[in-house]
Amino acid sequence: EAQVTQNPRYLITVTGKKLTVTCSQNMNHEYMSWYRQDPGLGLRQIYYSMNVEVTDKGDVPEGYKVSRKEKRNFPLILESPSPNQTSLYFCASSSLDSRGEQYFGPGTRLTVT
Amino acid sequence: GEDVEQSLFLSVREGDSSVINCTYTDSSSTYLYWYKQEPGAGLQLLTYIFSNMDMKQDQRLTVLLNKKDKHLSLRIADTQTGDSAIYFCAESIDNQGGKLIFGQGTELSVKP
Numbered sequence: 182e183a184q185v186t187q188n189p190r191y192l193i194t195v196t197g198k199k200l201t202v203t204c205s206q207n208m209n210h211e212y213m214s215w216y217r218q219d220p221g222l223g224l225r226q227i228y229y230s231m232n233v234e235v236t237d238k239g240d241v242p243e244g245y246k247v248s249r250k251e252k253r254n255f256p257l258i259l260e261s262p263s264p265n266q267t268s269l270y271f272c273a274s275s276s277l278d279s280r281g282e283q284y285f286g287p288g289t290r291l292t293v294t
Numbered sequence: 295g296e297d298v299e300q301s302l303f304l305s306v307r308e309g310d311s312s313v314i315n316c317t318y319t320d321s322s323s324t325y326l327y328w329y330k331q332e333p334g335a336g337l338q339l340l341t342y343i344f345s346n347m348d349m350k351q352d353q354r355l356t357v358l359l360n361k362k363d364k365h366l367s368l369r370i371a372d373t374q375t376g377d378s379a380i381y382f383c384a385e386s387i388d389n390q391g392g393k394l395i396f397g398q399g400t401e402l403s404v405k406p
Contacts, residue, residue: 285336
């Protein structure tokens with residue numbers, strides 16, 4: 182089954198404790214992206230990657246890191262989480278010739294206290 | 295910069311038509327999209343329209359595009375309770391459809 186998986190689905194952590202949210206897709210997609218969803222703000226892109234070893238900042242990259250060492254994986258790293266990073270995070274992937282049909286993961290709800 | 299605007303809430307009665315509106319700013323967008331998010335789930339592509347089209351119909355869904363006014367709408371005919379969800383308008387700002395700008399989302403509530 183074609184899918185994007187994210188782990189964990191729910192995470193409660195404390196300020197400053199490094200964490201990683203994993204994202205994996207099994208569709209051989211070139212393009213992968215991370216978004217955060219906040220009430221009234223819709224989805225805002227954090228980072229994206231056009232292919233292996235190619236990453237770029239989205240609209241709200243501060244406080245986040247990513248890597249793309251393999252085509253299928255695109256982890257999101259929070260080196261020192263802060264309460265303003267409490268949010269719902271989505272990973273998405275698409276083929277570069279897909280007319281923008283992005284496949285979304287189920288989301289990771291992160292709470293930073 | 296690029297911006298996509300939607301109203302936040304819409305409430306309709308079951309069986310009525312729903313119209314969700316969206317305005318965007320980037321006139322060079324190749325594609326415009328409607329995504330649906332059901333409670334507790336990720337987004338799923340509902341439909342899209344190519345920028346040189348005015349209208350696209352797909353079963354109960356009708357998408358209208360007014361390029362002059364940069365206005366996009368989604369009409370759902372015979373709205374059902376299962377249509378209750380958040381609907382996101384999005385525009386592509388690259389030629390490959392990889393970089394999308396999303397609106398805030400419209401929460402559609404369908405009352406029986």
